[in-house]
Amino acid sequence: QKEVEQNSGPLSVPEGAIASLNCTYSDRGSQSFFWYRQYSGKSPELIMSIYSNGDKEDGRFTAQLNKASQYVSLLIRDSQPSDSATYLCAVNDYKLSFGAGTTVTVRA
């Protein structure tokens, strides 16, 4: 079983809609969870971190963590064409492990 798994993409959403990205992790003891955005040809950029159950909001981004279900999600509200990128879920215990990523395309 992979350490971090993301729902398969690609995901296409119209401008202004909500993009929903999901991620599950295998180690029930994991404590630190992150979402990265990666534009084509660029290095990943940290956009959200979450450490406790519940929701965390930052601008148009909301991260949700459910440790009982071993589930992390990212919502992008009012999606913009500039949000078109690959989104990577990550878990950092003693090492930083990534999911395969979900490519999001926002249609104008």
Next chain:
Amino acid sequence: SQTIHQWPATLVQPVGSPLSLECTVEGTSNPNLYWYRQAAGRGLQLLFYSVGIGQISSEVPQNLSASRPQDRQFILSSKKLLLSDSGFYLCAWSSMDKRAFFGQGTRLTVV
């Protein structure tokens, strides 16, 4: 503030040649350091990580090696490159809160 430097940005090397990629971090001490490789259109593959000087953990057996000669310096090496070593190499560091930050990456093409 903390910054991470990774160079070169692009590199074209012949098969069988050696490789040395360097990564340095400024503005923090005792960071965890990571090397990843990303093949075209694929996810991030963790190659090595280090929690301290001289402490290297290898994730994938291959013809690459890593060293950490100083607290904030991480080096990725190969004695003989293979075609399959082509890819986007990324260095990252993380601090006590586990947030990790990446360098600009090195795009390596082995020809």
